Amino acid sequence: MKQTFWKRWRITIMLVFAALGPGFITANVDNDAGGILTYSQAGAQYGYSLLWTMLPITLALIVVQEMCARMGAVTGKGLSDLIREEFGLRLTFIVMLLLIFVNFGNVMAEFSGIAGSLQLFHLTKYISVPVCAFLVWALVVKGDYKVVEKIFLFASVVYLAYIVAGVLGRPDWHEAMVQTIKLPPRSAWSDQEYLYMTIGVIGTTITPWMQFYLQSSIVEKGITVRQYKASRLDVIIGSVFTDVVAWFIVVVCAATLFTHGMRRIDQVADAAEAMRPIAGDYAFILFAAGLFNASLFAASILPLSTAYTVCEGMGFESGLDKTWKQAPFFYWFYTLLIVAGASVVLIPNFPLVRITILSQVLNGLLLPVIMYFMLRLINKRELMGDYINSIWFNVIAWATAIIVTALSLVLVWRGIVQALHH
Numbered sequence: 001m002k003q004t005f006w007k008r009w010r011i012t013i014m015l016v017f018a019a020l021g022p023g024f025i026t027a028n029v030d031n032d033a034g035g036i037l038t039y040s041q042a043g044a045q046y047g048y049s050l051l052w053t054m055l056p057i058t059l060a061l062i063v064v065q066e067m068c069a070r071m072g073a074v075t076g077k078g079l080s081d082l083i084r085e086e087f088g089l090r091l092t093f094i095v096m097l098l099l100i101f102v103n104f105g106n107v108m109a110e111f112s113g114i115a116g117s118l119q120l121f122h123l124t125k126y127i128s129v130p131v132c133a134f135l136v137w138a139l140v141v142k143g144d145y146k147v148v149e150k151i152f153l154f155a156s157v158v159y160l161a162y163i164v165a166g167v168l169g170r171p172d173w174h175e176a177m178v179q180t181i182k183l184p185p186r187s188a189w190s191d192q193e194y195l196y197m198t199i200g201v202i203g204t205t206i207t208p209w210m211q212f213y214l215q216s217s218i219v220e221k222g223i224t225v226r227q228y229k230a231s232r233l234d235v236i237i238g239s240v241f242t243d244v245v246a247w248f249i250v251v252v253c254a255a256t257l258f259t260h261g262m263r264r265i266d267q268v269a270d271a272a273e274a275m276r277p278i279a280g281d282y283a284f285i286l287f288a289a290g291l292f293n294a295s296l297f298a299a300s301i302l303p304l305s306t307a308y309t310v311c312e313g314m315g316f317e318s319g320l321d322k323t324w325k326q327a328p329f330f331y332w333f334y335t336l337l338i339v340a341g342a343s344v345v346l347i348p349n350f351p352l353v354r355i356t357i358l359s360q361v362l363n364g365l366l367l368p369v370i371m372y373f374m375l376r377l378i379n380k381r382e383l384m385g386d387y388i389n390s391i392w393f394n395v396i397a398w399a400t401a402i403i404v405t406a407l408s409l410v411l412v413w414r415g416i417v418q419a420l421h422h
Contacts, residue, residue, distance in 0.1 A: 022217035027238030028156040032298030033113025035204040043253030048179035072218030080313035107341035113295030133342035161290040166248030168283040171255035213305035303337035371401040
């Protein structure tokens with residue numbers, strides 16, 4: 001009886017691991033340098049009080065990511081490709097420009113994270129950034145999709161370091177659990193900083209680039225409707241895992257930095273350095289190593305996602321299965337993004353933290369636009385057949401788009417009022 005039980009569990013675990021792929025990778029890349037900085041700042045500035053965002057964000061992330069995976073499996077086309085076909089080249093070009101601007105801010109944030117994490121181990125950014133930029137470039141340009149995917153999956157598992165760091169931070173577990181299920185008081189919304197951070201947390205958890213990358217990966221991997229169930233499981237596991245990691249990042253910073261009055265983080269690596277005397281060397285090493293892994297991981301995928309998106313939207317050849325001669329624009333654009341992103345980080349006194357936080361907020365502002373296109377596409381029966389959204393999927397997806405739009409408009413309005421007041 002026991003042998004049968006363990007055999008079933010072993011088979012189930014093997015099936016789960018076999019299903020992991022684009023969904024798990026895409027969700028975990030979202031915990032990049034910009035995301036870690038935003039979560040760390042949320043914990044340091046507001047303690048446990050922003051943990052309530054994790055439950056609705058996880059649900060929304062599962063729904064949004066599943067829609068992209070389904071569209072890729074049913075149509076065999078990337079999101080930007082579908083936007084161009086259904087809404088025209090002019091509108092697609094505008095969306096591509098906005099996405100390049102937002103994504104480039106994210107790419108800079110990743111190389112900033114690489115520099116900051118290795119500076120904690122006394123390695124100057126003038127060595128670490130160029131070396132890592134070359135490694136990232138070589139991995140994608142010289143590797144094929146299967147090899148690259150295996151490396152990305154391994155990098156995703158390294159995020160477990162943050163869960164261990166959270167435990168070592170000795171948080172108030174009761175308070176953390178209460179704040180996770182407790183909505184904030186109405187007075188909190190009158191605080192512009194709180195509103196800004198809420199949008200930042202949403203923007204870094206559900207980002208526009210993720211939708212384009214996931215759908216392109218589904219198409220490149222050759223996933224069809226037959227493999228759709230495994231792909232959906234992949235998306236769900238990835239979404240839950242990435243937000244559990246995000247929850248622990250907020251918790252460890254709340255338990256260490258907020259509790260000891262360290263309310264501001266000037267650089268993403270400051271969170272690791274500040275918690276060292278409080279939580280110990282192991283927590284410091286895990287947090288710093290996790291930051292380096294996340295930054296290097298995302299520095300590979302963000303430029304790749306942008307190159308995929310722009311090439312699909314503009315009708316150029318793209319994909320890791322293509323050679324440089326077959327897809328020259330794809331590889332040159334990918335190279336340009338890495339070189340430019342790494343070069344900016346090397347500029348002395350560049351306001352990287354401000355740019356990093358701003359990029360997360362811009363993600364939150366652009367997300368409703370991308371979701372509008374997604375919802376129009378996935379509810380088109382001529383395109384999706386029987387795989388259009390259910391009523392509940394539409395309710396959650398439209399609610400996500402409306403809430404993010406409302407929060408963004410309130411933030412912009414408060415900024416204008418404040419500027420006029422001054």
